Amino acid sequence: MTKNIIRSVKGTKDILPGESSEWQKIEKSFRNFIHRYGYREIRTPVFEKTELFARGVGEGTDIVTKEMYTWEDRNGDSLTLKPELTAPVVRAYIQHNLGTELPLTKLYYFDSLFRRERPQKGRQRQFHQFGIEAIGSPFPELDAEIISAAYLFLSDLGLSKLKLKINSIGSNIAREMYSRELVNFIKPLRNKLSKISQKRLETNPLRILDTKIPEEIDLLKNAPDITKYLTNEDQEHFQDVVKLLEIMEIPFILDSRMVRGLDYYSRTTFEITSDSLGGQDALCGGGRYDSLVESLGGKPTPAMGFAAGVERILIALGETQISNYTNRTDIFIITMSKDSLEMGISLSNILRKEGFYIGMDSLRRSVKSQFREANKLRAQYALILGEEEMKQNKVTVKQMSSSDQSMIDINSISSFFKKSFSL
RNA sequence: GUGGGUGUAGCUCAGCUGGUUAGAGCACCUGGUUGUGGCCCAGGAGGUCGCCGGUUCAAGUCCGGUCACUCACCCCA
Known part of the structure; x- marks a missing residue:
């Protein structure tokens, strides 16, 4: 079983024919859905300059480190397979001056990403991720529209038990102030914290709030609340987002402990989780990133x-x-002699050109086997090209479900099927 | 990077306390009328029991190592 064959690399997976249709469904639904909001697709390269992520995502983040x-x-450039999609999209936005075409740029993507984590x-x-970026508006109605779009799309897919959590981590100034206060609060408790949290105290104090260790959650009960440190503008913004979500009747949970791991977020952040997953329960995450465009060298432009x-x-x-035979087959052509094989080949081309889904044996198998194949493919009709038929310039058409069969003139084949399938 | 679990046919698994040529179901292939499917029946193909080493007269079964997969932590979608 595990001989000397070359296997796919750890953490990578083949999407086999039996499952690819599920992927197509999601991709198609998302495209249809998001087009109605006015988003257009952007496709960025699989790799970028390493610096883009170092600057965009944040030097200290786990992703980057x-x-x-x-x-x-070969020329000495440091390149990186994209671990994240917002930074590349923003890079493209800046590079191509997309902001000059319209004041609000709405982009979506469906793409592969790469992170070397333990699977x-x-x-x-x-x-794989799909998502959107709307660059150019600072207003809460954009936040609300994006959050509701994410939620509505996932529930439209048929997902239940969705939990939408929202929070505001404020503008940069507010976050710095809060961060200082939090450190002051935690320092006395330092020794009671886990090693990881102690380390975070230095690197990213906000993330300590995210801990899943029950004792720590307890310790942090009385920790300062970020909402109290938001500026008036931050608060107003967030209240508007909340109000709009209520108007749209999107159910959400306020979670002031939810801190996202990427440096570029500011103000509104949100996450949609599902109970039906294990430890990795986040289906969707997002938020506002008002200073990213600027920090990547563009004009100051708010985005979400x-x-x-x-x-x-x-x-x-x-x-x-997972089924192996979900493909549609209208007509399965059954051949015998060399003559009928040749006839079958040209007939199949003609019928395919007319839009039919045609199956035909190419293993020179017995008629019985060919019928078994036709049955397995759930073909509606079998078209038999035997010697008898050839002699008379006819073919036998058998309707598989009823087993009814009759001979028809070879010239009337396509009109026969057009009628049967009412094309 | 850390910890747990698992590794027998394409898939799901059985194989009692070590004992002859390693099994089942599903899937696959062929046949059961000379040109006809599904159900049924018969047959067939497919496994160096993850790999290496050790214990033993004897190892799928015990021991050690290794690799792979998987789940969880960290972090994230």
């Missing part, structure tokens, strides 16, 4: 977006039944 696939190109349920090293994980959505949707 330990999860990127990075290598040196587990709902997490691979190559994985989300990304959703395809693999996780598929898990949450439940076991997708």
